[in-house]
């Protein structure tokens with residue numbers, strides 16, 4: 001494993017940085033949020049990102065993808081994280097996209113992946129439930145066999161981008177007890193199917209999410225992803241990739257918040273000197289720098305381990321999540337504190353309150369190895385919303 | 389029966405008759421309650437009744453002298469009153485910066501005329517106060533305030549700009565620091581001035597906080613005329629008054645946020661109850677790692693509360709406040725910030741709601757309380773400034 005960007009990756013990073021700087025300032029996300037935009041992101045920009053090839057990065061070439069890896073995707077997501085771009089990478093490319101890529105039948109992939117890659121379909125993973133606490137094996141939603149297919153009943157919470165999804169991938173229990181890994185099955189469900197109700201949710205981090213209620217929804221056997229009762233390992237693997245993407249985003253957000261805070265420390269004067277000259281703040285900034293660098297390393301290592309199908313991948317994904325969550329909270333809190341009153345203001349021109357603090361997910365080793373590490377879409381607190 | 393015991397039983401009887409049923413069992417929080425003032429709107433008519441009844445007894449400011457509208461109680465009697473109110477879990481009849489900040493400062497530095505003019509209105513909840521200290525260029529370095537006051541006969545003419553003025557939009561009067569001598573050393577050219585917010589030339593613009601509410605404002609003074617008789621203490625001697633008030637403010641903030649009493653969540657659950665709700669477990673919290681964090685938090689809180697008690701006990705025994713009081717503000721607020729964060733974490737995904745479907749009222753309130761708590765280590769003097777004060781004045785370390 002080489003912990004260094006290749007020339008191609010460097011180029012990708014630069015393109016992504018320039019694109020974000022030009023087309024996606026933080027103000028864009030705030031405007032979407034404050035106007036209660038029905039989509040919550042820009043479909044046109046998503047299409048542009050697809051045309052640049054970013055959406056297709058981890059998908060197979062036969063379906064139009066680039067068949068690159070997490071290492072490349074992480075580079076793009078870090079850039080997007082800098083300004084909290086709300087486009088549906090986490091849901092469509094990672095959580096749901098990877099579930100489809102890892103377990104979807106040839107027919108399902110042939111139908112959906114090209115549309116995803118083109119930026120024409122949004123896909124969402126409906127896995128979390130009111131009592132699941134990010135444990136992907138905790139599934140109360142039932143799938144009862146009926147005729148050739150199944151009937152799904154239950155409720156999923158905080159389904160990222162569920163409000164605009166063209167396809168939902170839903171975990172439901174075909175057998176076993178509530179917390180068993182065995183017996184979890186994944187189904188592809190059309191959001192317009194009879195019995196599906198989707199209610200948009202309003203999260204503190206401004207990630208677009210929805211409640212998905214399933215009331216006896218009919219699904220055909222052909223719409224099972226992977227094998228019946230064997231969905232858990234697929235979900236875990238997709239979640240591991242999503243975790244790396246999320247961590248990369250966090251590195252971008254924390255670096256941006258840190259950079260802006262350093263600028264402020266140089267400019268803001270109190271007691272006739274720049275506040276950055278106070279040792280009490282300088283030393284803490286130096287510690288933040290250390291935490292960010294460790295996070296950056298952890299993300300690079302986890303991404304490369306997944307790409308190489310390394311035995312250590314699960315452990316490195318956990319490591320990345322732990323490092324990044326802690327560092328993100330540190331940097332977000334310190335950024336607010338070092339800005340003083342301006343830090344707690346719902347500012348228009350600053351990233352600070354939106355630094356997406358993410359906290360360390362509680363380890364879950366209960367049904368699968370710790371790489372499962374809950375909190376994938378979960379504990380992402382990016383940005384308080386404003387209500388005038 | 390000792391005098392105190394008979395006082396206590398009289399108070400208990402009075403409360404039993406006079407504390408409105410609808411307010412009982414609700415408990416108190418320092419930022420939630422009747423703030424008073426001309427613009428105050430009562431959500432519950434019983435809160436008005438409760439205030440009026442307490443005003444009659446002087447119970448809104450129990451220890452202030454009776455001639456200023458207070459209750460004239462001793463510290464021990466006031467404590468007994470608080471305890472009896474606590475038993476019924478009725479909120480204090482009145483809260484706000486009048487009672488906690490400017491009132492105690494006026495008692496110490498005001499002239500007899502000023503006390504008689506302002507204190508009774510504070511006690512009756514008629515006038516609400518706000519604090520005009522910070523400016524865009526003067527936060528931690530408060531002594532550098534630039535708002536100008538120029539003498540014109542019996543008046544000052546005020547021009548300048550204050551920021552982060554909490555609740556300026558709802559206040560009737562503001563106590564402000566203004567510069568009366570720009571030539572003097574910065575601490576020696578400041579005057580502490582009381583200003584009627586209704587004066588021509590005062591304008592207010594609300595600022596929103598990250599918690600979504602907008603309690604603070606930018607307050608601008610544009611040729612505002614203020615009588616010289618509104619100066620507290622002497623012209624150019626305002627810095628001493630300002631520091632005394634900051635002492636009262638920090639005590640208030642420590643009381644408000646320390647010990648985990650803060651927050652707007654109705655049920656106000658304890659940490660371990662909350663942990664059990666979300667994580668399961670009958671006796672102990674099911675998740676061992678979070679259980680450990682809950683225990684850690686509860687112990688740290690307990691240690692702080694016991695220290696507060698030590699100070700109170702020493703005061704009752706006639707000792708001067710000790711060095712430990714210097715860390716109440718920073719430590720109390722840090723505990724509150726940790727607690728707020730832990731509460732959100734305990735809720736897991738349910739801690740992520742901003743509003744609307746899929747989250748209950750308490751979950752949403754706790755999450756916003758957590759965001760609000762980020763201001764605790766900034767308001768009333770930042771934690772860094774508190775630590776500087778401790779290092780210099782308590783520990784005697786060199787500059």
Ligand SMILES: Cc1cc2nc3c(=O)[nH]c(=O)nc-3n(C[C@H](O)[C@H](O)[C@H](O)COP(=O)(O)OP(=O)(O)OC[C@H]3O[C@@H](n4cnc5c(N)ncnc54)[C@H](O)[C@@H]3O)c2cc1C
Pocket residue numbers: 268270271275278280281337338339340341342344518519520521522523524525526527528529551552553554555604763764766767768769770771772773776
């Ligand atoms: C919720 C809230 C309510 C408030 N309400 C009011 C109010 O009603 N009235 C009012 O007048 N003000 C109010 N304030 C303002 C508050 O008093 C100031 O924000 C605070 O004093 C800090 O000043 P500042 O914002 O200018 O930050 P700055 O002073 O610019 O500080 C920026 C950073 O530099 C650090 N720093 C500054 N000097 C030093 C030093 N010497 N050593 C080490 N670090 C240093 C600070 O600690 C901080 O981290 C409120 C603030 C908040 C957050």
